[in-house]
Amino acid sequence: MHGDDLHGRRTRRRAAARIAWVPQELRPPARFTVREALAYLAWLRAVPRSRRSDAVQDAAASVDLAELLDRKVGALSGGQVRRLAVAQALLADPDVLLLDEPTTGLDPHQRSQLRALVGRVAQERSVLLASHIVEDVAYLAERVVVLDRGTVRYDGVPGALAHRGRQAGDGPGSDLERGFLDLIGTRVDA
Amino acid sequence: MRLPWWRSTAVPALPVLVAAGSLFLLQRGTPWRGEWLWTVDWACGATVLLAPLVAGCAAHDAALLRTDGMLELRRSCVRGPRGVLGPVAAAGAVGTAVLLGIVLTALVLTATTGPTGTPPLQLVPVAVQALVTAAAVGAVVGSRLPVLVAAPVAGAAVYVVSILSARGTVPDLFRVGGSTGTLTGLAWDRWFLLWLTGALLAWSLTGLAVAARSSLVGPRRTTTLGLLVVALVAVGTTTALAHRPDRFVPRAVELRCEGERPRVCVASTSTRSLDSLVRRTARLDARLRAAGVSTVPVVAQVVPGHRPSRSAGALFIESSDVNRPTVPWRTAARYLTTPTPCPGYTASTPPPGPVFEAQAALAAWLEMSVGAGDARSWRGAPWHDWLTASPSRQRAWLVRTYDQLRRCDLEAVRAP
Numbered sequence: 001m002h003g004d005d006l007h008g009r010r011t012r013r014r015a016a017a018r019i020a021w022v023p024q025e026l027r028p029p030a031r032f033t034v035r036e037a038l039a040y041l042a043w044l045r046a047v048p049r050s051r052r053s054d055a056v057q058d059a060a061a062s063v064d065l066a067e068l069l070d071r072k073v074g075a076l077s078g079g080q081v082r083r084l085a086v087a088q089a090l091l092a093d094p095d096v097l098l099l100d101e102p103t104t105g106l107d108p109h110q111r112s113q114l115r116a117l118v119g120r121v122a123q124e125r126s127v128l129l130a131s132h133i134v135e136d137v138a139y140l141a142e143r144v145v146v147l148d149r150g151t152v153r154y155d156g157v158p159g160a161l162a163h164r165g166r167q168a169g170d171g172p173g174s175d176l177e178r179g180f181l182d183l184i185g186t187r188v189d190a
Numbered sequence: 191m192r193l194p195w196w197r198s199t200a201v202p203a204l205p206v207l208v209a210a211g212s213l214f215l216l217q218r219g220t221p222w223r224g225e226w227l228w229t230v231d232w233a234c235g236a237t238v239l240l241a242p243l244v245a246g247c248a249a250h251d252a253a254l255l256r257t258d259g260m261l262e263l264r265r266s267c268v269r270g271p272r273g274v275l276g277p278v279a280a281a282g283a284v285g286t287a288v289l290l291g292i293v294l295t296a297l298v299l300t301a302t303t304g305p306t307g308t309p310p311l312q313l314v315p316v317a318v319q320a321l322v323t324a325a326a327v328g329a330v331v332g333s334r335l336p337v338l339v340a341a342p343v344a345g346a347a348v349y350v351v352s353i354l355s356a357r358g359t360v361p362d363l364f365r366v367g368g369s370t371g372t373l374t375g376l377a378w379d380r381w382f383l384l385w386l387t388g389a390l391l392a393w394s395l396t397g398l399a400v401a402a403r404s405s406l407v408g409p410r411r412t413t414t415l416g417l418l419v420v421a422l423v424a425v426g427t428t429t430a431l432a433h434r435p436d437r438f439v440p441r442a443v444e445l446r447c448e449g450e451r452p453r454v455c456v457a458s459t460s461t462r463s464l465d466s467l468v469r470r471t472a473r474l475d476a477r478l479r480a481a482g483v484s485t486v487p488v489v490a491q492v493v494p495g496h497r498p499s500r501s502a503g504a505l506f507i508e509s510s511d512v513n514r515p516t517v518p519w520r521t522a523a524r525y526l527t528t529p530t531p532c533p534g535y536t537a538s539t540p541p542p543g544p545v546f547e548a549q550a551a552l553a554a555w556l557e558m559s560v561g562a563g564d565a566r567s568w569r570g571a572p573w574h575d576w577l578t579a580s581p582s583r584q585r586a587w588l589v590r591t592y593d594q595l596r597r598c599d600l601e602a603v604r605a606p
Contacts, residue, residue, distance in 0.1 A: 021262075023262050023263055029255065036194040039194070043269060044268070044272075044273055046269050
């Protein structure tokens with residue numbers, strides 16, 4: 001990370017501060033308001049006190065939670081909680097954002113909103129998205145890495161993977177999904 | 191640390207903490223009112239109930255901050271390991287506020303009795319440290335157990351330490367203060383307080399280090415070493431504490447004397463009962479003299495650890511009476527039955543049985559002589575008939591027995 005080794009004893013802290021992670025499931029204590037949860041997480045991310053309030057406002061605004069800052073976390077919907085999870089990752093304005101299954105468990109409307117949000121966030125930083133949902137990958141990814149039992153099976157653009165899917169023949173699912181399944185050696189029965 | 195403290199479990203639990211502290215303060219009445227040292231010691235004893243509650247609150251908060259992805263997220267944050275400080279600080283602060291309120295209430299209650307001197311407050315920071323340590327224990331439990339069980343387990347763990355310390359199994363870590371008797375003639379042992387503070391501080395740091403380790407990623411060699419050092423210090427200071435089992439040391443105490451006949455002297459640290467004592471012993475003493483008894487001109491409180499004067503009558507004042515605003519006649523009468531502090535009263539072998547019978551008869555006669563008692567109250571006593579005997583017969587026994595008690599000729603004393 002800009003010359004700082006993530007595993008170096010002295011450089012780890014600086015390097016880690018430039019990376020933010022959005023866990024698959026994150027629910028701060030229900031009794032916190034969105035503002036309090038973000039302020040606490042901003043402190044954990046070592047955002048300076050003088051910038052903390054603005055960081056909370058900006059992060060909430062960037063995920064469309066600005067109007068819900070004073071709402072209790074326990075009163076948020078599933079989609080809003082997921083957006084809160086993304087907001088906390090933006091508090092320290094990271095260079096790299098790691099997203100773990102960001103749309104799992106969301107309804108189609110919430111999933112669509114979150115995809116749009118990730119697309120916006122990705123305009124200003126690198127986003128590494130881990131997902132089993134091929135639609136998310138098709139919508140968001142510029143580069144795809146397919147991992148199968150610890151082995152990299154594919155590293156390239158989504159278009160090439162979709163092309164492979166088309167060549168694999170007709171079947172259910174999208175071209176990208178068929179390309180993925182063909183890559184890891186699973187046949188799709190028509 | 192930057193946790194919204196007003197969202198701490200300790201805040202909604204505040205009424206419970208206040209109720210527990212108040213319950214402790216008033217559970218045995220207020221016999222400590224009138225004596226600064228006992229007042230502070232007793233009020234600080236509230237930690238025995240507050241510490242488990244504070245531990246429970248900290249455990250609940252710590253457990254909440256590791257559920258639903260929070261622990262994993264803290265591990266990815268620069269200040270993740272410090273996240274455990276928030277629950278400890280919040281629960282510790284609320285517990286401290288309640289403790290200080292309890293101590294202040296007790297001080298005000300004693301101040302209204304007009305005690306001499308100023309309140310010694312050295313024990314208060316130790317009690318605060320005990321609460322912080324309890325919160326750290328709570329953080330350890332909360333960083334390991336689920337939300338539902340963390341609070342009861344942490345509270346029980348701290349309470350068990352208190353129970354074991356009361357039985358002498360482990361040193362008194364969370365049982366700071368809480369003396370049930372007067373502390374006249376005593377002072378806190380400053381070395382004991384120092385060791386106790388050190389042990390509590392070391393256990394706090396150990397607890398915080400253990401709790402913080404759950405949020406650590408990467409190399410742990412340095413933190414493991416640090417944890418080992420503080421844990422060793424904690425064990426060492428606690429072991430040292432076990433070899434200093436007594437919290438108190440004797441201290442010189444001045445007597446304050448008032449009245450003429452007899453002149454009544456009590457410890458200057460607990461003089462609340464002195465006025466009443468002077469009035470009542472004066473009337474009782476006058477009755478004895480009217481009966482021809484040669485009484486002692488001075489009676490003085492016997493203070494533990496201090497050699498009493500042989501020339502003064504002995505006031506063996508019990509804890510329940512030491513700060514009474516009005517001394518009951520029965521108690522005042524009993525005080526005059528020990529005109530000399532004979533060694534036999536405090537020796538390992540008690541005085542012969544007839545001495546106690548004679549003193550009981552003497553006290554009963556004194557009580558009746560001022561109209562405060564009725565002979566029927568002692569109907570079952572073997573000397574009951576003597577209480578209603580002729581004055582001359584009573585006088586003969588009184589003069590002889592009082593003289594024997596003054597000369598400590600206890601073997602010769604006989605009941606009437």
